[in-house]
Amino acid sequence: MTLLTANSPTAELQALDAAHHMHPFTHGQELGAKGARVITRAEGCWLTDSDGNRILDAMAGLWCVNVGYGRKELAEVAARQMQELPFYNTFFQTTHVPALNLAAKLAELAPGDLNHVFFAGSGSEANDTNLRMVRTYWAEKGQPQRDVIISRWNAYHGSSVGSGSLGGMKGIHMQGGLPIPGVHHIDQPNWWSEGGYSTPEAFGLERARALEAAILEIGPDRVAAFIAEPVQGAGGVIVPPETYWPEVQKIVDKYGILLIADEVICGFGRTGEWFGSQTMGIRPDIMTVAKGLSSGYIPIGGSIVSDEVASVIGNTEFNHGYTYSGHPVACAVALENLRIIEEEGLVEKVRDDTGVYLRERFESLTDHPMVGEAKIVGMMGSIALTPQKETRAPFKAEAGTVGFKVRERCFANNLIMRHVGDRMIISPPLVISREEIDTLIERAWQSLDEGYAAVK
Numbered sequence: 001m002t003l004l005t006a007n008s009p010t011a012e013l014q015a016l017d018a019a020h021h022m023h024p025f026t027h028g029q030e031l032g033a034k035g036a037r038v039i040t041r042a043e044g045c046w047l048t049d050s051d052g053n054r055i056l057d058a059m060a061g062l063w064c065v066n067v068g069y070g071r072k073e074l075a076e077v078a079a080r081q082m083q084e085l086p087f088y089n090t091f092f093q094t095t096h097v098p099a100l101n102l103a104a105k106l107a108e109l110a111p112g113d114l115n116h117v118f119f120a121g122s123g124s125e126a127n128d129t130n131l132r133m134v135r136t137y138w139a140e141k142g143q144p145q146r147d148v149i150i151s152r153w154n155a156y157h158g159s160s161v162g163s164g165s166l167g168g169m170k171g172i173h174m175q176g177g178l179p180i181p182g183v184h185h186i187d188q189p190n191w192w193s194e195g196g197y198s199t200p201e202a203f204g205l206e207r208a209r210a211l212e213a214a215i216l217e218i219g220p221d222r223v224a225a226f227i228a229e230p231v232q233g234a235g236g237v238i239v240p241p242e243t244y245w246p247e248v249q250k251i252v253d254k255y256g257i258l259l260i261a262d263e264v265i266c267g268f269g270r271t272g273e274w275f276g277s278q279t280m281g282i283r284p285d286i287m288t289v290a291k292g293l294s295s296g297y298i299p300i301g302g303s304i305v306s307d308e309v310a311s312v313i314g315n316t317e318f319n320h321g322y323t324y325s326g327h328p329v330a331c332a333v334a335l336e337n338l339r340i341i342e343e344e345g346l347v348e349k350v351r352d353d354t355g356v357y358l359r360e361r362f363e364s365l366t367d368h369p370m371v372g373e374a375k376i377v378g379m380m381g382s383i384a385l386t387p388q389k390e391t392r393a394p395f396k397a398e399a400g401t402v403g404f405k406v407r408e409r410c411f412a413n414n415l416i417m418r419h420v421g422d423r424m425i426i427s428p429p430l431v432i433s434r435e436e437i438d439t440l441i442e443r444a445w446q447s448l449d450e451g452y453a454a455v456k
């Protein structure tokens with residue numbers, strides 16, 4: 001066959017794609033009728049599609065391109081590593097330089113005594129590791145009955161059998177017989193949508209105490225761990241009330257259960273600290289990482305684990321691992337990516353500089369008649385759409401219809417924003433400039449106006 005190129009006509013690219021390529025989280029027939037948007041190049045915060053449009057990517061790909069697109073250093077490191085040692089595994093008492101360096105670097109960056117890393121190829125795989133690791137931990141401690149993991153509805157921890165079960169997305173559970181046994185879901189701290197009867201502070205406490213109620217219902221000696229994203233991402237960037245995390249930390253301490261912070265989105269500067277756990281003031285026993293670890297340039301994920309958990313797991317042979325655990329090219333790229341984040345002060349930029357500007361501009365979207373709330377932590381934010389701000393009423397149309405419309409208008413206006421139901425979300429590259437932030441807000445406003453006109 002003749003391979004197509006980035007310069008081939010859009011219709012040809014779309015036809016070949018529709019014929020053979022099955023897309024994640026996509027309705028195949030709807031896409032087939034419409035044709036996929038074909039992205040051909042990217043630089044900084046900007047994508048180019050096969051029609052030559054330049055599109056501002058306010059989602060950093062899938063929340064991952066923290067250092068922006070087009071970083072030659074990352075490509076060069078990958079090429080060098082491929083020539084030196086393109087692959088070797090880390091099974092059976094073997095290691096290599098990129099993996100040991102990256103593990104040590106992550107131990108340096110991670111808070112507290114999170115000093116040990118188990119590598120995976122993705123966030124889903126890392127959460128599968130966590131599921132097995134916490135159960136193995138308790139079994140090794142002579143408490144094998146502690147096998148229940150508590151999670152939250154509307155959490156996203158991946159879409160493999162294990163991680164999809166840990167997550168609380170009903171759309172995922174519906175397909176393929178999930179969740180697996182031993183995962184219990186509690187309600188999320190989504191004050192805007194679910195807490196209107198109460199203050200954010202009281203609601204935050206109420207939703208945290210749902211964890212204690214679940215522990216008591218299941219039996220404190222049965223619960224292995226609680227897993228949560230410091231700020232829920234794919235669920236719609238749900239920023240918890242300030243009272244939530246301190247209360248959760250108290251509860252996990254009280255019952256001695258492990259806390260797993262899923263930092264796949266929040267990690268590596270996204271929230272204005274290296275990790276969302278630092279922003280939220282929590283002390284996890286395990287952190288899941290992926291995405292921003294390599295800025296998405298190459299697949300890699302991992303679990304960063306405390307001294308205590310690592311030492312207990314070290315008492316046995318942990319029969320777990322992936323061919324690509326600690327892949328040398330991925331580790332080399334991740335190390336270089338971390339160097340860029342450090343040298344360019346991107347975490348500080350998010351906390352003290354452009355992140356502050358983004359917050360001001362993003363929060364001004366609440367002046368729009370269709371925006372009920374705007375919430376943002378560092379460089380992850382969301383706005384809630386509503387036809388009536390005072391009552392937070394939902395739209396008459398089925399949930400998500402208006403969000404989808406606004407997202408389509410964003411596309412038409414060359415801005416990538418995602419919608420989760422009737423929330424619109426952003427998570428731009430951390431290198432976004434003030435001018436680009438202005439463009440983002442202008443295009444978002446225009447898209448809201450056009451969406452509003454369509455539903456009014």
Ligand code: PLP
Binds near residue numbers: 122123229234264290
């Ligand atoms: N955990 C969180 C919080 C995520 O947002 C994601 C992906 O979006 C995952 C886990 C799964 O990561 P991956 O898609 O790399 O498997």
